[in-house]
Structures are given as C-alpha cells and as structure tokens.
Amino acid sequence: MAYETINVDVQGYVSLITLNRPEALNALNSKLLGELSSALEAADENDKVRCVVITGSEKAFAAGADISEMSDKSFVDMMTEKFFTAESDRFNNTRKPIIAAVSGYALGGGCELAMMCDFIIAADNAKFGQPEINLGVIAGLGGTQRLTRYVGKAKSMEMHLTGRFMDAEEAERSGLVSRVVPAKKLKEEAMSAANKIAEKSMLATMAAKDCVNKAYEMSLEQGLAYERGQFYSLFATEDQKEGMAAFLEKREPQFRDR
Numbered sequence: 001m002a003y004e005t006i007n008v009d010v011q012g013y014v015s016l017i018t019l020n021r022p023e024a025l026n027a028l029n030s031k032l033l034g035e036l037s038s039a040l041e042a043a044d045e046n047d048k049v050r051c052v053v054i055t056g057s058e059k060a061f062a063a064g065a066d067i068s069e070m071s072d073k074s075f076v077d078m079m080t081e082k083f084f085t086a087e088s089d090r091f092n093n094t095r096k097p098i099i100a101a102v103s104g105y106a107l108g109g110g111c112e113l114a115m116m117c118d119f120i121i122a123a124d125n126a127k128f129g130q131p132e133i134n135l136g137v138i139a140g141l142g143g144t145q146r147l148t149r150y151v152g153k154a155k156s157m158e159m160h161l162t163g164r165f166m167d168a169e170e171a172e173r174s175g176l177v178s179r180v181v182p183a184k185k186l187k188e189e190a191m192s193a194a195n196k197i198a199e200k201s202m203l204a205t206m207a208a209k210d211c212v213n214k215a216y217e218m219s220l221e222q223g224l225a226y227e228r229g230q231f232y233s234l235f236a237t238e239d240q241k242e243g244m245a246a247f248l249e250k251r252e253p254q255f256r257d258r
C-alpha cells in the first residue's frame, strides 16, 4: 500500500515504518496518524511480520502534534472528532512488539508516540519533551500518564510544567529509553533488536509484551497472578517443548508459533 506521510519497508520479519513529513519535522497530523494506524494494523495482520520498528529522520522522530492543524479547533471539534483517540487505541491493540528508534526531537505527541511503543532506543542526539505547556495546553496522547510511569513524578512534573527537554543521556538514566546508541547506528541497532525478537516464538513475545504492559495496569498481586497464568499457558505450546529440547540438545530452537 502506498502512503504519503510514512514509508513502510518490510525487511525480512520486521516492518520498518519511517515517519516522513520532513517539512514539518514529522509533526503528527491526521493523515500521518491515520496512515500509521493502517500500517500497524497491516503489520499485526501480516503473518510474516514479527516485530515493528517506528523511526523518523535524524533531526526529528516527531516534533509533536501538528500545531497548524490543531490551532483553530474548538472544544466541540475535539470532542466530536475524538481527536486521535482511535489512532492511540491502535497502538494498545497491536500485539506484536513495537520499537521506537528515536533520533532528534521527540516532543509533545512525538514523545507520547515513542512512549506508546514497547520500548525506545535513542540516538545520542535525541531530545525528549512535553512542551505543550508553552502552547497553553497540556499533553493529550498519554504524556502525563506514561512519562510519569517511566521517569517518576519529579522529572515528569518538571517537564510538563516547564516544557524543558531531556537529552538522551538523561533519558537513559531516568529509565525513559532502554539504551542510547550513536545516531549513525540507530536504525541498525533497532533493526538488530527487532530481528532478535523476530527469532523467538511469537506466542512467547506476545505474552511477554502483554504481561509487562499489565504491570502498569494491575496491582502487584493481580499482575503476578496474570503472569503465572500466561507462563503456565505457554506449556500448552509446541514452542515451549522445542525451546527447552533445543537447549538440552545444545542446538538452536526452530520455533513455529504453535
């Protein structure tokens, strides 16, 4: 399928989605978010795709929601259009792992988009921020909730109230990103992580993703019970037998998602 604001390149088992509105630093307008939702849905439904990587340009992952598209909207417009709700739900409903590979600016909705992914690998030039406060609004795609869970109240509150940016080193130290790599190697590192994930049993990767995400939704007791149920259920799969047999036989496993 041809898109206007993103590029989708399925490389082996990985769908590499590149945000492509360079004239606006990949600002998220309805077109881009609609196309991104379609691409995610297509990746989730494509049996060959086992992991997704979302990236931007070297200068910007995404500089936020498109301010020129939002500026004239009224409260009624936002309510009736349910601004970006469906697109955000699409992320929550994608069962395959999604990696954000962030270079340059990830601001406002761009930072929130990265946080909707399962984990973030950052280039050493990455800058994260929730500068909506400078526009007279606040985050609206989960920033106040997800950033707080990632980096804690103090940093999240400061970023949302002052609009200050966090660089890659601070983002790693604070737990916002899994690791920092040189900008030139970002895509290679993200694809390598995605290919590593793609080698596993998808039944197990989907269960792991589901359980880690539940840690943000449930009490510890509920989460532990949920994880136990998922762990036990994987013993109903051929891939569990294969994975453990391969270890004991000192060979590589051949997972079949069965």
Ligand code: HXC
Pocket: 023, 024, 025, 027, 028, 063, 064, 065, 066, 067, 068, 083, 084, 105, 107, 108, 109, 110, 131, 132, 135, 138, 139, 140, 141
């Ligand atoms: C629309 C944007 C944009 C945005 C940049 N551009 N960010 N257009 N929406 N969010 C456009 C600029 O207008 C400019 O277009 C071009 O991209 C290049 O940007 P410059 O500002 O010239 O680049 P630079 O000086 O390098 O500054 C980079 C920047 C700055 C620091 C990232 O662009 C900036 O502060 N952008 C806005 C960041 C922001 O406030 N994001 C939060 C948005 S609200 P022209 O045509 O002039 O060349 C949000 C709410 C989410 O995200 C909730 C939704 C539900």
